[in-house]
Amino acid sequence: MHFRHLQHTLFILFSSASFGLSAASIGTVTLDNGATVQLNDDHTWEYIAVNTEPTTKVDNTIAPAVIASTTVIPASTEKTAKDKSSLVRSGLLNTAVKSDIKVTFSEAIWREQSLGLKFALSSNNSEGVVIVKVAATFYNDEAKQISEQTFNVWQASYRLPDTYLRKGETRDSRIIWVDGIDKANWTDKLLSLKIVEIETR
Template sequence: MTRWNTLLAFTLLSSSVMAEQTVTLQDGKQVRLKDDFTWEYISTSTEQIPTNTEQATKKFEAIPVVQQAMKGTTIAVGNDKPSLQLSKSGLDVLIGASTYEDGQLILPVSVTNQSTQSVVLVTLTFAVYSPTGELLHEGSFDTWQSIKRLADTYLRPQTSAKGKDLIVDVGQYPEYRIEVDIESVVTR
């Protein structure tokens, strides 16, 4: 008889465990625990509370990603003021005062590493326009690059270096419109 009582008690206990149960959480919300080891909130108002699977697929709130546009300015040839300053990933690029020599527009470039990592490569994209807005030249180039696998040549944090000048073969004008962007910064 004791075997029968034990079996009956076990059957009753297991059936009560397998039935759906309602639990009230500390914040007052109610949750239904299901037989298949899943759960769902029990809606107590007109507001629908998402289940755990809905929460996983629900989009979270965040600041939107802004696509960086090229920064541009109009430069007067021979002006001694720096032309443009750019920043990306803790790296500052300064485009210096322009000169025109032998059919080439020359813009000196310097780089400053404000980040906490060493920089090994800086690539710029650019476009040069005439005063009337005609595209004269566009492209990209590596303005600063360390020697591969030679750590002493890396641009260390909190240091500056002369970059490769932006030199463009264009016709001579008293001023140009330039657009420049830091395409990539490679760090180690």
């Protein structure tokens, strides 16, 4: 499906959705480049992170000689893996949107073996945002998933309204420090984001 068809699909699915206080998935759409887009009932959408490493189920009752033989991957599977790898490298997954909040990965900083991440946040939400939590999936330079970590990219102080993320504002996050990422194999800075929680006041 091309992007020009996405708006029409959104209209059809949103027209049949029941709207609630929080966003809920009402369906998915697969694009021509292999990307899967999740459609939400609050008129938002987001890319769904994909696992770029194909899995093969092996029957452990097969003789060792058969297991050791060369496995031929169908061309369609190879193309799908290539498309998904291209999606990860495209940078499209570096941004996540939910409930009128947008989060974009902006910078990586290293302190010895600890990785520091910075994000840009913008809001079109009518309420003051105090917490934005994301799940970040990291991929190595071969575009294979290596880690998934969840953290707050925005953490305001409840009694200090000036620290809230307000409608119309674009602000930078603090530096988020994460462990377990190999600097030598993360030079392409490949990751995908998904907003998993938003708190407002």
